[in-house]
Amino acid sequence: MFDSGGMHLWAIATAATVAAACALTGSFLVVRRMSLLGDAISHAVLPGIVLAVLAGGRPGGALVFAGAVAAALVAVGITHLLRTRAGLAEDAGAGVAFTTLFATGVVLVTAVASRIDLDPGCVLYGILELVPFDTVPVPLPGPGSVEVPRAFLTGAAVLAVLSLAVVLCWKELQFTAFDPDAARAAGMPVAAVSVGLLVATSLATVASFEAVGAILVVAMLVVPAAAAELLVRRFHVMVVLAITLGVSGSILGYLAAWRWNTNAAGMIAVVLGMEYLLAALLAPGDGVVARIVTRESLRWRVACEDGLALLWRAEESGVSPSQTPRSWFDQWTLLWLAFRGRVTLGEGGLLTPQGREEARVIVRSHRLWEAWLGRNVELPLDHLHPPAEWVEHHLGAAVRERIAAEVGGHDADPHGREIPPER
Amino acid sequence: MIFLPSLPCLATFLIPYNTVVVATGVAAIGFAAGVVGCFAVLRRRALAGDAAAHATLAGVAFAFLCSGGRRDLSVLLAGALVAAVGALGVLVLLRRWTRTRDDAATAIVLSVSFGLGITLVSGLTARGVPGSAGLEQFLLGHTAGLTRADALMLGGLSLAVVTIVVMALKEATLVAFDPAFAAASGWPVGIIDYSLVVLVAVMVVVGLPAAGAVLVTALVVIPPVAARQWTDRVGVMLLLAGLIGLAAALAGVATSALVPKMPTGPLVVIAAGGMLVISLLAAPQRGWLARWLRGRGVKRDWAEGRLLTAALRLEDEAGPFTHAALAARAPGGRGAQVAFKTLVATGAIRATEGDVVPVESRMASTHRLASTWRLSRHGRDRATERARRMAVWTEVLEVAREDARGHLTMDVPAPETVIEAVRLAAIRASGAEHG
Numbered sequence: 112m113f114d115s116g117g118m119h120l121w122a123i124a125t126a127a128t129v130a131a132a133c134a135l136t137g138s139f140l141v142v143r144r145m146s147l148l149g150d151a152i153s154h155a156v157l158p159g160i161v162l163a164v165l166a167g168g169r170p171g172g173a174l175v176f177a178g179a180v181a182a183a184l185v186a187v188g189i190t191h192l193l194r195t196r197a198g199l200a201e202d203a204g205a206g207v208a209f210t211t212l213f214a215t216g217v218v219l220v221t222a223v224a225s226r227i228d229l230d231p232g233c234v235l236y237g238i239l240e241l242v243p244f245d246t247v248p249v250p251l252p253g254p255g256s257v258e259v260p261r262a263f264l265t266g267a268a269v270l271a272v273l274s275l276a277v278v279l280c281w282k283e284l285q286f287t288a289f290d291p292d293a294a295r296a297a298g299m300p301v302a303a304v305s306v307g308l309l310v311a312t313s314l315a316t317v318a319s320f321e322a323v324g325a326i327l328v329v330a331m332l333v334v335p336a337a338a339a340e341l342l343v344r345r346f347h348v349m350v351v352l353a354i355t356l357g358v359s360g361s362i363l364g365y366l367a368a369w370r371w372n373t374n375a376a377g378m379i380a381v382v383l384g385m386e387y388l389l390a391a392l393l394a395p396g397d398g399v400v401a402r403i404v405t406r407e408s409l410r411w412r413v414a415c416e417d418g419l420a421l422l423w424r425a426e427e428s429g430v431s432p433s434q435t436p437r438s439w440f441d442q443w444t445l446l447w448l449a450f451r452g453r454v455t456l457g458e459g460g461l462l463t464p465q466g467r468e469e470a471r472v473i474v475r476s477h478r479l480w481e482a483w484l485g486r487n488v489e490l491p492l493d494h495l496h497p498p499a500e501w502v503e504h505h506l507g508a509a510v511r512e513r514i515a516a517e518v519g520g521h522d523a524d525p526h527g528r529e530i531p532p533e534r
Numbered sequence: 535m536i537f538l539p540s541l542p543c544l545a546t547f548l549i550p551y552n553t554v555v556v557a558t559g560v561a562a563i564g565f566a567a568g569v570v571g572c573f574a575v576l577r578r579r580a581l582a583g584d585a586a587a588h589a590t591l592a593g594v595a596f597a598f599l600c601s602g603g604r605r606d607l608s609v610l611l612a613g614a615l616v617a618a619v620g621a622l623g624v625l626v627l628l629r630r631w632t633r634t635r636d637d638a639a640t641a642i643v644l645s646v647s648f649g650l651g652i653t654l655v656s657g658l659t660a661r662g663v664p665g666s667a668g669l670e671q672f673l674l675g676h677t678a679g680l681t682r683a684d685a686l687m688l689g690g691l692s693l694a695v696v697t698i699v700v701m702a703l704k705e706a707t708l709v710a711f712d713p714a715f716a717a718a719s720g721w722p723v724g725i726i727d728y729s730l731v732v733l734v735a736v737m738v739v740v741g742l743p744a745a746g747a748v749l750v751t752a753l754v755v756i757p758p759v760a761a762r763q764w765t766d767r768v769g770v771m772l773l774l775a776g777l778i779g780l781a782a783a784l785a786g787v788a789t790s791a792l793v794p795k796m797p798t799g800p801l802v803v804i805a806a807g808g809m810l811v812i813s814l815l816a817a818p819q820r821g822w823l824a825r826w827l828r829g830r831g832v833k834r835d836w837a838e839g840r841l842l843t844a845a846l847r848l849e850d851e852a853g854p855f856t857h858a859a860l861a862a863r864a865p866g867g868r869g870a871q872v873a874f875k876t877l878v879a880t881g882a883i884r885a886t887e888g889d890v891v892p893v894e895s896r897m898a899s900t901h902r903l904a905s906t907w908r909l910s911r912h913g914r915d916r917a918t919e920r921a922r923r924m925a926v927w928t929e930v931l932e933v934a935r936e937d938a939r940g941h942l943t944m945d946v947p948a949p950e951t952v953i954e955a956v957r958l959a960a961i962r963a964s965g966a967e968h969g
Contacts, residue, residue: 146641147581195821197757199812207759211807214800217674217749221796235673235748236652326588326748327652330645337638371731373657380649387642391632399631440686 119369126361126379128266129319132332134357136315138350139308141340143288147205148187148309151327151331153316154209155186157216157234160320165223167361176317183313183418186212213325214372237324237376240363245345249401268320273311279338280304285346288380323376330380331357338390342400360386398505414444416473419453420503422462423470427528471531472511477503478531479514485525487516492525498503508533553683557787559685559692560677564783564802566692567750568757568775569699570737572587572768573730575758576710582625582731584751585620586642591651592618594672595658598665605665607684610672611739618735621647651747664815673907675746675799684743691740695733696776706730707768738823744783753779756806763817778813784808807967837873838882839920840864845883845909846917854886854906882913 140149159182160175167173184406186208195206220234246258277284287304288293295301312332319328335357339349341440364379369377392399418441448454453466462470480499506514523529574583596607597613621643628639658666671679699706707725717723729862733753742748761774786802815822823921844864848855857874864870877883886906909917 123672141638144635144637146635146638150581150641150644193814197759197820199578200575200578200580202578203575203580203755203759206584206751206755206812207807210749210755210803211810214749214752214807217797217800218804221800222793228936235658326648327645329641330649333638333641334646334811336565337634337642341632341634368653371657373653374655376650377652377654377656381653384642384646384649391628391634397633402631456838473857521653 116280118243119365121241122375123362123365125242125260125263125266125322126239126365126375127163127320127358128263128270129315130357131336131354132266132270132315133319133328133331134335134353135273135277136308136311137336138346138353139284139288140312140419141333141336142346142349145306145308146203146333146337147318149312150313150329151186151190151205151209152183152309153328153332154213156180156182156313156316156320157325158182158212158219159185159216160317161216161219161223163350165219167330176314179317179320180310182212183274183309183316185307215305228397233324235324235326236374237320237322237327239322243363244323262318265317267323269314273315276307276311279348280307284308288302288346323379327376330383331361334380334383334387335360336353338387341387341390341394356470407446411444414440415448416469416504418444418448418460419462419466419470420473420477422454422460423467423474426462426467432485439502466533472533475531475533476506476511478528479511479518480506481524482530483514483517495525539568555682556677556680556685557784559680559689560693560783560787561780562689562799563744564753564757564779565776566695566779567737568761568777568779569696569772570730570733571754571779572758572761572772572775573699573706573710574754575762575850577727577730579731579734580751580755581640581644582622582737583734583754585625585640585647586621586735587643587742587747587750588649589617589621589647589671590614590739590742590750591617592647592654593620594652594742595651595654595669598658598669599654605668607680607743608687611742614672614739615736615744617647618739619732641941648747658706661949664786664898671746671797673746673748674797675742675744675749677744677790677798680743684895688740688743689747691736695737695740698733699772702726702729703769703772710768744787745802746797746800749799749803752806753783754804756803756810757782760806760810760813762819763813766819778806778809782809822857828919833869834873834876836867837866838877840866841870841877842882842909842913842917843921843924845907846914846921849909849914854908856906860907878911881910882916883907884910884913 137146137149140146156179159178159180160180162177163178166174166178168178187418189208189212190201191437193199193207194201197204199207217234242262243260245261247261248256249264250256268427283294283304286299286302291301315332316325316328319331323331336349338356339353343349343352345371360383361379365375367382368378370376390398393401395401400515431439441472443478444459445454445456448466449456449460450461453469454462477499480496480502484498485492485496515533516528548623561898572680574580591614593616594610595613596617597610599611624643625639627636629636632639634642653671655666658669668679674967705716705721705726707717708721709723709730713723713727715727720740725836737754738750741820744750745753757779758771760778761771765771782802783934785805786798789801789805790796790798813821818824841860841864845855845860848859848863860874861870866873874883884907886908889943
């Protein structure tokens, strides 16, 4: 029927399809801060699926979808009741509702496992590897037909329905996600959109259930969307990126699982986690690396400028700079300043003309700020230095000019030292 | 807990000694999980505990791998603890370093760490490592595999955790209810908070053999929520949560022993869920039944009061009144009908003498018994008292400032006790505005 490569291709296609459906739904869950709803629903659909199968539904059939959506609505209803009637925090309410429903599902599965085509293992981590064996014939346009895995057809159908719904209701979805109050005031059916999202999450979950199981669905729902959210700012770009990440993660995950002979669903979750980790580390602007680089480069610049200003003050008062102790960090900045031609080494460092120029501007900023504080803020004299020590690194030429104009003809700071000229 | 060691000896005559030890150990786990869970629920850390629980599977698999394939429970659980604490650490890091919000961060840690665990376990199983198939028992819990020594170790750890919580009860309570005050009073809130979370992680790990990675969080969450329904006192809540957890654990172990191949975890959770449902329905103050009864009482009282005041005015204006006139003055559907019947039955409203219409065989409506009615002496007293209270309340609400109105409730038994204070406050406020 199939050669080995073809089977793997079908499994990969199934995983990619459900990953796309999940990432699409998950984007809305993540921006609406409803990720835990995905967690709750993925657990809660289990008893619905089992009961539907017991009632004669085929896996992936309409009855199973109906059962799962009903179970999801029950779980959300219970959470809502626990919150409004029993005054429970949302997390505890969800924790209670979905664990109990999931436990019921597991007990049902175990009790009737011999009679139905489900087992606890499949419920927890899916059977992606076996998906290609369960096929239905699909007629081709010409003569003949092709055998297509049922799970793939289900996933593709759900993906098509969800994509269509998202495209048609894009405006409503975006508005209610980012400003529900304004959306309500504008007359949008906010509650209906929420219920629709709920149903969409259930559909995506059921479609993925066979492939990746109840718990790893959460990874497909939340992780690509959260990673995409870190990388871009515009929502429609984020949705597309989330789908891309989800699809690529599931393909890579399947291949890795095949290479190392382990569970595909688990490996997909791990690969998605790595994608998120990379996004968190490398996100432009506020990724971990970008933050550290920004912080450390600022620290370095401040240290260099402090070093220059120290030498300038030493020249001013005629003290040899070699007498001031230096930490190893300051030694490095001195080397860097020498490399840049701002100082010459020897005698603890001497300013070059260019270095003197820059140092003067820094000291000018410092003393201007002290003078301004002394005039406008009621601070004792010995409290003027610390703020100026920080602000001196952040004053531009324009600001210095304005402060100088405001401070007026004073040539000295409150300590009586001369404010050096701009040039 | 002194009785626990002696329990096995007593029951040995009926059930195998080993089963009794295991059941006792699991009962201790249930008790401790309930106690620790109280603070997890109060501090809204329920789902962080869930993330830690899902991560334990990866820890178990790693420990199995590192220990060279021996299935020593204490080694596996040590690995699980490292993974659980690690998962909590990752949560803290994500909060500190990324703009991913808490809900998504929890879901990410939960699902990815679980995926890692599944990958490791199934990779080990696929390579046919001996003993690795047994690791799947940590998914859903399987107490039948516990030895006597394991059970004693888990029970001992549980008791140790309970002891720590009891010793740190004051600090934990303070941080749970008023962290800002605790911080202002100089308590190390951060350390206490982290210690509580670590205790939750420890309990999740200890509960792992009983309930499994997927459901062990229920052991920590459900009993406190059930206990919260019955009491407003922390000490009582801890004890109740412990007992509910204990009962659920015992029920789960017993049922899973009866049904072959049935994992323990789901049964424990369902037992706890059942107790929660009972608590939500039947708890004396916050329970659904009690609230429904209270609500009905308030509604009846209100309807009767309205009728009485209307009757008083009618009678003062024109003597005995007809039911139609009363119904026009105080309309109110079926509630008013019931209230009228009650008032007649309690003798607050009486038929005018000589106006009694003979009772027909199937007379459905009391109000047709007589054509005109009047208030009895005791009905008049009730009506006057209510009218007076209404008047005073109206005045209170008129003089009270906007922000004070929310604090005034009809529960205040006698409005005259607050009216002076309210007047004074109003005068002061207006004085402050003008002066």
